[in-house]
Amino acid sequence: MKKSIMALMGNIAVISVIFLACSKGSKDAPDQGGNENFDKTAMLTYYADKMIIPGYTAFQQKINALQAATTAFANAPSPATQTEAITALKTAHLQYQYIEAFNNLTPATSATLEYSVNFCGGLTNTDLLLNGFSVDSVTIENNISTGVYNLSEYSNKSFYSQGFPALGYLITGPNAIAKFTTNTANRVIYINDVAKRIKALTDQVVSDWGIYRTTFISNTQSNVGSPIGNLVNQMAYEMDVLKGPRIGWPFGKQSNGQVFSTKVEGYFTDNSIALAVANLKNLKLVYTAGGSRKGFSDYLNTLGKQNLNSLITSQFDITLAKLEAIPDPLSNSLTAEATAVNTAYGEIQKLLTLIKTDMASATGVQISFMDNDGD
Amino acid sequence: MEINQRFKTEEVCNPGKPSLFKCCSIKWNQQISIAPLVSFRIIFGLLMCFSLIRFWWRGWIEAVYILPKFHFNYWGFEWVTPLGNPGMYILFAIIVISTILITLGLFYRIAAITFFLGFTYVELIDVTTYLNHYYFISLVAFIMIWLPANRFFSLDAYLRPSIKKAHVSLFTVGMLRFQLAIVYIFAGLAKLNYDWLILAEPMRTWLPAKSHLPVVGKYMYEEWVAYLFSWFGAIYDSLIVFFLLNRKTRSFAYVFVLIFHVATAIFFPGIGMFPYVMIASTLIFFSSDFHKKLLFRLTGDTLLISAPNSTNMHRFRFYKPLYIGMSIYIFLQIIIPLRFLFYPDHLFWSEEGYRFSWRVMLMEKAGNAIFRVKDADKIYEVNNAQFLTPLQEKMMSTQPDLILKYAHHLADEYKKRDIKKPEVYGEIYVTLNGTPSQLFIDSTVNLAQRQLSWKHYNWILPYTR
Numbered sequence: 001m002k003k004s005i006m007a008l009m010g011n012i013a014v015i016s017v018i019f020l021a022c023s024k025g026s027k028d029a030p031d032q033g034g035n036e037n038f039d040k041t042a043m044l045t046y047y048a049d050k051m052i053i054p055g056y057t058a059f060q061q062k063i064n065a066l067q068a069a070t071t072a073f074a075n076a077p078s079p080a081t082q083t084e085a086i087t088a089l090k091t092a093h094l095q096y097q098y099i100e101a102f103n104n105l106t107p108a109t110s111a112t113l114e115y116s117v118n119f120c121g122g123l124t125n126t127d128l129l130l131n132g133f134s135v136d137s138v139t140i141e142n143n144i145s146t147g148v149y150n151l152s153e154y155s156n157k158s159f160y161s162q163g164f165p166a167l168g169y170l171i172t173g174p175n176a177i178a179k180f181t182t183n184t185a186n187r188v189i190y191i192n193d194v195a196k197r198i199k200a201l202t203d204q205v206v207s208d209w210g211i212y213r214t215t216f217i218s219n220t221q222s223n224v225g226s227p228i229g230n231l232v233n234q235m236a237y238e239m240d241v242l243k244g245p246r247i248g249w250p251f252g253k254q255s256n257g258q259v260f261s262t263k264v265e266g267y268f269t270d271n272s273i274a275l276a277v278a279n280l281k282n283l284k285l286v287y288t289a290g291g292s293r294k295g296f297s298d299y300l301n302t303l304g305k306q307n308l309n310s311l312i313t314s315q316f317d318i319t320l321a322k323l324e325a326i327p328d329p330l331s332n333s334l335t336a337e338a339t340a341v342n343t344a345y346g347e348i349q350k351l352l353t354l355i356k357t358d359m360a361s362a363t364g365v366q367i368s369f370m371d372n373d374g375d
Numbered sequence: 376m377e378i379n380q381r382f383k384t385e386e387v388c389n390p391g392k393p394s395l396f397k398c399c400s401i402k403w404n405q406q407i408s409i410a411p412l413v414s415f416r417i418i419f420g421l422l423m424c425f426s427l428i429r430f431w432w433r434g435w436i437e438a439v440y441i442l443p444k445f446h447f448n449y450w451g452f453e454w455v456t457p458l459g460n461p462g463m464y465i466l467f468a469i470i471v472i473s474t475i476l477i478t479l480g481l482f483y484r485i486a487a488i489t490f491f492l493g494f495t496y497v498e499l500i501d502v503t504t505y506l507n508h509y510y511f512i513s514l515v516a517f518i519m520i521w522l523p524a525n526r527f528f529s530l531d532a533y534l535r536p537s538i539k540k541a542h543v544s545l546f547t548v549g550m551l552r553f554q555l556a557i558v559y560i561f562a563g564l565a566k567l568n569y570d571w572l573i574l575a576e577p578m579r580t581w582l583p584a585k586s587h588l589p590v591v592g593k594y595m596y597e598e599w600v601a602y603l604f605s606w607f608g609a610i611y612d613s614l615i616v617f618f619l620l621n622r623k624t625r626s627f628a629y630v631f632v633l634i635f636h637v638a639t640a641i642f643f644p645g646i647g648m649f650p651y652v653m654i655a656s657t658l659i660f661f662s663s664d665f666h667k668k669l670l671f672r673l674t675g676d677t678l679l680i681s682a683p684n685s686t687n688m689h690r691f692r693f694y695k696p697l698y699i700g701m702s703i704y705i706f707l708q709i710i711i712p713l714r715f716l717f718y719p720d721h722l723f724w725s726e727e728g729y730r731f732s733w734r735v736m737l738m739e740k741a742g743n744a745i746f747r748v749k750d751a752d753k754i755y756e757v758n759n760a761q762f763l764t765p766l767q768e769k770m771m772s773t774q775p776d777l778i779l780k781y782a783h784h785l786a787d788e789y790k791k792r793d794i795k796k797p798e799v800y801g802e803i804y805v806t807l808n809g810t811p812s813q814l815f816i817d818s819t820v821n822l823a824q825r826q827l828s829w830k831h832y833n834w835i836l837p838y839t840r
Contacts, residue, residue: 036596037586037593037596038583038586038596040586040587123758123760123761124760124761125761126761219587220586220587221584221587222584222585222587223644223645224645240760244758248756249758253756254755254756254757254758255755256753256754256755257754302583302596303580303583303596305809307811308811311811349745352743353743353804353812354812356741356743357741357742357743357804357805357806357812358741358806358811358812360741361580361739361740361741361806361809362580362809363584364580364581364583364584364585364739365584366645366769367741367765367769368765368766368769373506373645373646373647373648373649
């Protein structure tokens with residue numbers, strides 16, 4: 001017994017020495033060209049400092065302005081204050097597209113930003129009435145008339161009666177100004193509550209990033225739940241949302257061409273395509289890191305995937321061009337410009353495939369929102 | 376000293392029989408200490424207990440067996456369905472209890488049968504949860520049913536001293552070693568392909584994602600490291616069994632077992648329990664003397680060191696059916712991993728004959744599947760997320776038989792939505808080991824009309840590299 005344990009220990013010692021010797025030898029050897037290492041910490045630092053934190057700070061400013069304009073409108077509803085509020089809403093909503101790609105990172109998930117600010121219904125929703133970027137005007141009006149509601153409730157009903165869609169309805173929905181004549185006090189309180197909640201959550205995300213930044217840039221793993229894993233997964237998810245709730249579903253892809261024009265994003269503000277384009281532009285920015293040589297595109301280059309990189313880059317451009325070719329409002333173009341929408345849809349699908357399969361594969365990231373054992 | 380003398384008498388071929396064949400046949404039935412079986416029973420029971428509790432604790436029972444609305448069942452096992460809540464939890468509790476009983480050696484036969492049936496039932500619920508080491512566990516559990524592993528150092532033997540034995544036939548341990556040998560050798564053979572050896576794929580793809588590791592992380596972008604991993608893995612898997620079987624190289628080989636599996640656990644934490652299952656299981660290759668000494672220290676029971684005689688030897692009641700059964704089992708274990716040879720096309724692409732063949736961590740494959748349901752002039756594009764979990768969708772997108780099963784399920788679902796004759800078409804793009812994603816199946820084939828089959832699916836498009 002003792003003898004065999006001794007032999008085992010001896011073997012471990014010998015092999016460890018060989019390993020150490022090998023690794024030491026290779027350390028002294030000069031690096032072969034063409035295999036430079038990619039600095040993932042620099043990549044994450046770039047995302048945090050140049051895109052995420054400035055993105056949220058800018059969003060915070062737009063939300064402050066939105067809250068002020070909303071209050072001004074609610075206190076004195078008139079075409080003039082309404083116009084101001086619409087502009088502020090559009091501006092804030094547009095800036096939101098530059099942070100949506102970071103929705104699955106800890107600060108945004110713990111603030112439930114996706115659900116409470118710009119709910120798209122997710123991909124698994126099977127509700128026939130409330131889906132995509134619907135607005136639950138029935139619940140909103142009910143909330144106003146009873147004055148009893150809880151916006152932090154975790155339910156589809158609650159998500160569909162707050163955030164940008166609800167503000168769109170309250171500010172510029174049918175007879176938005178006239179509706180303030182009845183039940184005025186409750187209506188004012190409700191619209192202010194919706195704006196207040198967006199602001200509170202935004203403030204929370206901004207301050208959380210001050211703490212989370214260190215965790216984010218120091219974790220260079222690629223597994224499920226890691227920053228890199230999350231960024232790639234969210235890119236794929238954003239493409240799925242673009243293909244589904246943003247364009248494809250209202251276009252009737254799931255429903256044999258039956259169009260759902262009221263379920264487009266930003267239905268009341270008539271800027272769906274502008275929003276979608278901003279969203280995709282930001283996704284491309286995440287991919288290229290703005291030409292800083294620190295992004296996923298550069299990572300692919302380092303991995304020797306130059307072909308894939310140029311394929312993805314050009315598919316981004318093609319998709320953007322086809323998307324921009326659809327005139328706003330999308331609710332009208334879904335039928336009036338069906339060919340343009342269909343063309344854009346086809347390109348979105350191609351880009352989705354490239355990101356979900358080729359890019360995820362190449363970066364060693366699993367597209368899965370669940371941790372699992374695999375072999 | 377005296378003890379050591381006696382240990383030496385075992386595992387030596389009977390010198391009285393000159394013919395090689397006879398020598399081997401006698402050796403096969405030769406009496407060895409029961410100790411390896413006892414060690415294996417205890418380690419296996421504990422490891423299974425731990426791994427089931429881990430599965431439970433991570434919330435996977437709910438995520439994998441309760442929440443999904445649809446399951447990819449195995450062909451011929453459509454009757455295996457999840458038991459819902461609390462059914463699944465009760466089933467898992469029963470399996471966990473059976474692992475504890477196996478460890479203690481209490482009601483061993485019943486516990487082993489319960490574990491085998493329970494565990495296998497769970498694994499048969501959904502193909503997308505298939506893992507080679509789950510298959511391995513099912514097979515080992517099946518073998519364990521027949522082994523006299525509770526005849527020593529067990530509550531069964533304590534309660535019924537008459538069943539207590541110290542010696543068993545060599546083939547009882549041999550079957551476990553055979554099963555492990557099958558795993559390693561076929562895993563090794565599977566690696567002897569162009570992608571693995573010449574292109575160092577998928578290691579070349581996977582390793583740069585491990586650059587965060589301390590010390591070794593900075594080498595992960597180096598090409599030679601990918602080759603080192605690939606070749607070391609291929610050689611290790613193909614040959615380790617032979618070094619483990621040889622007494623002289625055994626302890627040295629076990630160090631490699633430790634290095635290899637600890638390394639895979641560090642580099643690929645996603646493979647879960649697999650490294651630990653293998654590290655524990657390969658202990659069965661250590662000589663019966665090794666296990667006997669271990670057990671003797673633990674129990675001090677002198678029965679262990681008594682010479683084999685009619686009272687302390689375990690004998691099976693029926694040898695003939697046992698030998699026939701073992702032969703069939705061995706034959707199947709060899710033929711099943713080779714069935715891929717009967718299929719045309721690239722194995723990794725079509726995956727016909729891929730499962731149950733010990734192809735572990737062999738390729739990087741990902742897909743994006745778009746399905747359309749047509750009926751007369753109507754077209755509905757399918758939102759997969761409404762029917763499948765992300766894990767199911769991911770697995771389905773790259774495996775033709777699952778694609779077909781899903782297409783049939785879609786046809787059923789759309790029939791419920793008043794679509795009388797749904798035709799189902801799949802536009803599926805797949806990337807394999809870094810090749811650009813390409814169309815996987817013929818997108819003009821109505822999958823609703825195609826049947827599951829053992830034959831080659833001619834609607835799979837050829838792989839081009």
